[in-house]
Amino acid sequence: MTRRRFLDRTHRNRTRRDESGRGFNPASMIRLAGFGAAIIIAAGVYIGFTRQGETIYDGRWGVLQRLITPLFFGVNALELLVLVIVGLVGWRIWRKMQ
Incomplete structure (x- = not known):
């Protein structure tokens, strides 16, 4: 094998390895979620x-009472806020996986 082919292959492998390290x-993510849950608890x-x-x-x-009073059909603002945040996190994970 010539030196040029060896260097090309080495460079391709190094590039592939570097790109795979930046992936999902x-x-x-599990560690970060556990840390966030520990802080909240x-x-x-x-x-x-x-x-x-x-x-x-x-x-x-007492201002937080507005978050737990029902808005419509028994759903309160706190539940809607949690659903939006979970949806955004799920969407971001889904985007990262592709």
């Missing part, structure tokens, strides 16, 4: 312990 990595536990006798309708958190 499900393990990192930790915040909820902290709020629960620091404001034991208080409900969500008391104090400055």
